Amino acid sequence: MLIATWNVNSIRTRLTQIIDWINQVHPDVLCLQETKVTDDSFPCEPFSKLGYFVEVFGQKSYNGVAIISKVKPENVKKGFYDCTDCDQNIEIFQNQKRLISGEIYGIRFINVYVPNGSSLESDKFEYKINWLSCLASFLDEQEKKGELICLMGDFNIAPSNLDIHDPKKYEGGIMASKKERNALNNVLKGRFIDSFRIFEKSTGHWSWWDYRNNAYELNKGWRIDHIYISRELSSKLKSSVIDSLPRGNLRPSDHAPVMIDLDLDDANLDFFEDDDNFLEI
């Protein structure tokens, strides 16, 4: 089962590229970030025509997340909820649409667009750290429910210096600071694995290249888009790849799709024997 995440930087501008990519790859679940449209303006039809369900949580111009799935996600939730132990005021985070989750194949897929943070001195940086703190307590609650989790999206953090093309230049700065890495580790708490690092231990693998300075052609990138899975799912993980080719498209997103192949056994798929859970095409 193919599970993918892609920051598309505007669903409307990238629509034909996304449809082309789906027709080539046929992902089972595709999580999108930076859709940049309100829910009533999201172009659902091109996806439903291909047999996909669409769940959206968007806003005008900025942010916005969506789940595209071959089977209908259950118990879809938008934004943070049940964060009882969170020391943050959750209300602050509700107007930026950065998180949507739903249950598919017995797994809760949590699609996140983590704030960029701008620079370490910025108010936006504090917002980023606080948002990650809230995400940590959100996951604590999910863990209490005993849910299997796939936490994926644009994290705007390079987990280690292996994930930066020029660590000497960028270490300690935005997306590569100790504060951000500590905040990310506090989210993961050792309960998730970075699916990409199960198979690939070396540097030189990027999911984002700046639009500026010919970064893609020079392969000067960062690995900031991630798929984290519950430890209990690690034995199901068959592969993990970054498809950098769409970054070479005309008018591309600055991010590439990241995907994994999960081999789910019959126990996980029992739910889908109920015909009501399939889309009529």
Next chain:
DNA sequence: ATGGCAGAAGCATTCTGA
């Protein structure tokens, strides 16, 4: 130190991103 490139809003230019 700064800009560079791209998208949205909206019509000149600003805001945001990473």
